[in-house]
Amino acid sequence: MTVTVQTPEGVFEFPCANGETLLHAGLKAGVSLPHECATGTCGTCRARLRTGHVDIGWEDSPALAKLKRDKGDILLCQARAKSDCLVRVPAKVTRTVGEDAPANFKGTLNKSRLLTHDVIEFTISLSKPSHTGNFTSPSIALNNGRGNAPRANHPTSSNS
Numbered sequence: 001m002t003v004t005v006q007t008p009e010g011v012f013e014f015p016c017a018n019g020e021t022l023l024h025a026g027l028k029a030g031v032s033l034p035h036e037c038a039t040g041t042c043g044t045c046r047a048r049l050r051t052g053h054v055d056i057g058w059e060d061s062p063a064l065a066k067l068k069r070d071k072g073d074i075l076l077c078q079a080r081a082k083s084d085c086l087v088r089v090p091a092k093v094t095r096t097v098g099e100d101a102p103a104n105f106k107g108t109l110n111k112s113r114l115l116t117h118d119v120i121e122f123t124i125s126l127s128k129p130s131h132t133g134n135f136t137s138p139s140i141a142l143n144n145g146r147g148n149a150p151r152a153n154h155p156t157s158s159n160s
């Protein structure tokens with residue numbers, strides 16, 4: 001499926017796999033969609049669905065309750081495309097290309113440490129170094145081997 005995003009800076013298109021959130025698909029394509037929590041809590045990823053169909057995701061998310069659902073407002077971090085979609089994003093958006101573009105890396109979880117009751121730190125060794133030596137993506141997805149994909153946001157570790 002294709003997601004088209006209208007922004008004040010222009011129009012961006014990117015592919016979106018079945019079951020993938022619009023936010024993840026956009027970030028993967030180097031489109032700097034607005035977001036913070038990526039968990040349906042903050043509302044930073046608010047967008048308005050103009051055409052197409054999405055699975056809204058977490059119906060009881062705190063951020064979704066504040067949106068104008070009747071006008072088509074969605075959360076990019078929760079919505080999954082069910083068809084080609086056109087969404088309007090009222091934020092500054094850019095696209096990163098070339099070697100600075102986001103990339104997927106495989107890695108091994110070396111250590112996890114509970115920092116607070118709801119924050120955990122992961123230490124991961126990447127299978128290959130990133131060209132910058134640092135994480136540049138705002139989030140990483142972890143697969144626990146059971147089909148779930150818990151998310152970790154804002155990694156601060158270096159892989160060097």
Ligand code: FES
Nearest residue numbers: 038042043045077
């Ligand atoms: S990024 Fe916070 S609600 Fe989507």
